[in-house]
Amino acid sequence: MQALTIIAAVNDALMTEMQIDPEVVTFGEDVGVEGGVFRATVNLQKKFGKKRCFDTPLAENAIVGTALGMAIAGLRPVVEIQFSGFAYPAFNQIIGHVSRMRNRTRGTLTAPMVIRMPYSGGIRALEMHSESMEALFAHIPGIKVVIPSTPYETKGLLISAIRDDDPVIFMEPKRLYRAFKQEVPEEAYTIPIGKARIVQEGTQITLVSYGSQMKEAREAAQLLQQEGISVELIDLRTIYPYDKATIVDSVKKTGRLLAVHEGPRSFGVAAEIISTITKDAFEYLEAPPTRLTGADTIFPLPGAEHHYMIQTSHIVNTIREILQYQP
Amino acid sequence: MQALTIIAAVNDALMTEMQIDPEVVTFGEDVGVEGGVFRATVNLQKKFGKKRCFDTPLAENAIVGTALGMAIAGLRPVVEIQFSGFAYPAFNQIIGHVSRMRNRTRGTLTAPMVIRMPYSGGIRALEMHSESMEALFAHIPGIKVVIPSTPYETKGLLISAIRDDDPVIFMEPKRLYRAFKQEVPEEAYTIPIGKARIVQEGTQITLVSYGSQMKEAREAAQLLQQEGISVELIDLRTIYPYDKATIVDSVKKTGRLLAVHEGPRSFGVAAEIISTITKDAFEYLEAPPTRLTGADTIFPLPGAEHHYMIQTSHIVNTIREILQYQP
Amino acid sequence: MFENYDPREGKRLQILNEEGQLNTDLQDMPLLTNKQALEAYKIMVLTRVADEWAVSLNRQGRMPTYPPVKGQEANSIGSILAIKSDDWFVQAFRELGGLLIREVPLSQHYLYYLGNEMGSYYERDKYHILPISVPIASQLPHAVGLAYAEQYRGTKKIAIVFNGDGGTSVGDFHESLNFAGVWKAPIIFYVQNNQYAISVPRHSQTASTTIAEKAFGYGFEGIQVDGNDVFAVYAATKIAAAHARKGNGPTLIEGFTYRLGAHTTADDPTRYREDDEVADWIKRDPLIRLEKYVLQKKLISEKQIEKLRQDAKKQAVAAFEEADNFQKESLDNTFRYTFKSLPPIMAEQLEQRRQLEGGSR
């Protein structure tokens, strides 16, 4: 076992899987010589050579599009988009081809590829470097969207993503890249895509979050526990296809739901979760299911970013309010 | 007054507004000489010259990006994307610049521009020609998304969009382009963006739809009325910023909601509507708010497109079911 | 490799002229053998007949929107003949001739335009063909990726990818040529410059004199060939393919050609082009030219040609019937291929839809 940060776990997953499977290649801007601006791919070129880990010209659209060609030919490309805000130039390739190749060709051509990208704000970065637009990707038919929140899960989920025969967008909460370490096995292991994780069991309210806001969600759940409020905390982990059963079952038990994420509110992930549980756990609801999310604003520059992200106290207070709800 | 189809109303709105305002220019692929593949811009070049209505090279990204430059300089560009499925190459310009210019520059540079695009399926078209991905645009902070469903509203909303000082994505339900005619005033008039329209008042259930599925929604509401079921039918018209008050008020009255649209279900428009009313009309709900939408699949080619769109009978049957709901 | 045909000097490669005669100055060029010329001719006849049949079926209301290839056949026929059958063939959407060279059943092509996803089912390891790509130029990066994969594996296989003149304006064109140049990828970019992108003429598409010359900005060569001359297309592709296989990287070939028909059956080209122009290009028809050649060379007789045409028509009629009777795509299949296996939320949606449709599958 080794104690790794999330970013180190990304590197470890790539190392592990490239060792096992010679069809895995990884590339993107500054991925080769430099080892990535966050050092996610450090030492991979040294270890596996320039044909398996390399720098590309600056063009996300072509990075994703060429990866799809490689995937069709049977390789398993894992590409890095330097920041999730730079995935937009690749949007046409993602929605027009990566997500559709299997369906279009009735399964004869497939896209076993991973598009990795750091997302989330809070690192005092420039504009476009703090995006949390996972709902955009999740709305695209034919794409899986995975977001880990711990080092252990990062490795297991990334290996699953690489082995998945469908395309996976793998969004890494960069605010947590180096936030803490966790024991991570040295060997390969997988964590199933499409399964949420119950982080803490509880009875009074279901708190659903994922990725970058899991830190605050976890803190809030613990603080509330100290107050005697029993929170069931769920880490969604997979945004699409999300684990409906786990959430619905939880809400049936608790009768209340708070969904927390960093991305914009309207047409966001929380809306989907709430819409789903309202339908499937309608009779169990004891208070209006609530969302606590980023606003429908552009993510502010560092000077005002504290006005955007959800803080632990916001979660705590909102949960208290929900619990006080009287019809 | 003149009886116009939706597509003729688009043309009429452009004619009317270009006549009034010399800063309005319109361009895109095949928009000039040809007058658009759907004939939305027919005769505009003849009338206003090649500097105000013109063809561009084939590149949606540059069409939108150059339009933004023109808008910054004070023109009011109205660009055509030939089919909404070809807006994806322009995604980076839309989400990276068009939607952010005002916020980025604290109001000194703005983007008074309209991006028109036919959307929706059902015309037996090729792949990528049947997209209904309005939720993608609606989730982008800083963009307005408008979808008319009748000729009268098409003209009024398009003129509003052109006069709006913020960027508007104007999605035209191409399945209805020539479906019916309606009296449309010859002069300029506006219909406010951000306001839904109550098409039919009712007491037992709120049916929310817009654009391409309004035809079926209207038929269903009428059929049900004949059965003595009283449906309040709302045409959303603006997807962002949507008219929350009208929907919430309606649900408070009816206690039930069905949201119908063509685009994919998960993370779609209906999810937002339901999430909103569940929060704001919680105590009034007498049955689980329900969605009837496209599936999370790629829109099928013509041979199977009837397996995708929502039919009148689906709405009728679903509403009957909702009304039968017993907790 | 093409020093004598630098497009920047206004050169265009033509080997077979409008009269069906070979330019004897060009004996150093790889020429089609008699057998190949005859094959090219036969496939061109079939392509022409099948294409015209599709257009006429559209008029009869039996075929949805269809994009004719008439006049452009030599481009994909000549180039696909010049490469190996396991080289990657990445289509735009006017490459019916090339598909027939690769022995794709004509019925599959019709099936696609009839709106059935099975029309894009080209079994990968049998055909090495990618399906029609609707978003213009977006197929180019795929071809570069395929070429990279072959380079990575050291197979000596190459990729050829088609695009239109309109398609050269898209960012994907640039990014793909640029990646291929840097990677020295074994690939041929083939642009069918048919002078129009729907209604937009070539000169409104780009201010460069030729499309071929764009290659030099990416560090490799481009050549303009007479795209109505199957010999020129073949020769340029053959040389470019050898170049790629040797590890020398990409080539851009511009086939200078013309779409004799409408953009699609939904288009009315008289709105944007002159009859004179069309008449002029009819004289340069690739089929007439090749027919003169095979007749002059006595590779075939007038009578055999007549028979060939009749057979082609029968084949087209039968292929369409086959496609038209092909099993319709089901509700289940609309869901089944989104992912390798259906996730629970989609399974639930399928079940709901089934109920809405009264139990259909």
Place this chain on the structure above:
Amino acid sequence: MFENYDPREGKRLQILNEEGQLNTDLQDMPLLTNKQALEAYKIMVLTRVADEWAVSLNRQGRMPTYPPVKGQEANSIGSILAIKSDDWFVQAFRELGGLLIREVPLSQHYLYYLGNEMGSYYERDKYHILPISVPIASQLPHAVGLAYAEQYRGTKKIAIVFNGDGGTSVGDFHESLNFAGVWKAPIIFYVQNNQYAISVPRHSQTASTTIAEKAFGYGFEGIQVDGNDVFAVYAATKIAAAHARKGNGPTLIEGFTYRLGAHTTADDPTRYREDDEVADWIKRDPLIRLEKYVLQKKLISEKQIEKLRQDAKKQAVAAFEEADNFQKESLDNTFRYTFKSLPPIMAEQLEQRRQLEGGSR
């Protein structure tokens, strides 16, 4: 216009050499007057000092990530000096020198990197400047649109837009040059080729020999200039601007230069480049060269230079203090500028957030 400097023939325009001497063969070129040369020098000193100050503030933890412009100053200084103050100036993000020529307060530049949106507030009709564009190359189409708007209005104003060598790989670069070529838009594309895109060297970015030659694929001219020579930059821009104003369309200028510092303060360039290379480029520093020139010409004395440096430092220190004390962006402003007026759903969100934050504004 630049027949004698065809980049395809390996030509690069240099007027002021490393020793600060003018190439006397080039008297036909528009040269900076003494007054302009002195202005350029002064601004270059201020740029250098302000830039180094930002880097040192970053080390002190007082400034977030900052991208130095050291070594590249001549590019934006020379080119912005060569156009009019109401021509559109569309930044990439290493054009501090040009901003200072346009009299943008230095504090505004610092404010931007301190993470305050007001750092992008360039009053439109005062500055004609677009803010820093973070997604590489995505600003290019805006400049083409601005140029079109001026052409439409017949104002004779032009646009200049900056981009990096890395930025030439992006589809926007291609599409923008292509549109500009077709529209004959009055625009100058200025590429600061500083040899790297973060860690990726120029030769891994594109296989073409120069960047300038890419222009020919769009039907207009490109020229490579010594980007560390403010005279060459000025001359090429001046000629290209006149060309554009006359209605003759776009020009691509490649400034061949070098980033002497790190990509940003978060970057460690020793990972990807050799000390020797850097040392070599230090000798070609644009500031040293221009200093030699103004001294030789006696436009300024050593002593005055010393004073200039000290003043610049004071100016930088004061500008930073001003920026650092600038009012922080509020919660209200985070919402206020999304649209012209706040829609009800956003007003509600603002109210909720205010409550969460205990009433902040």
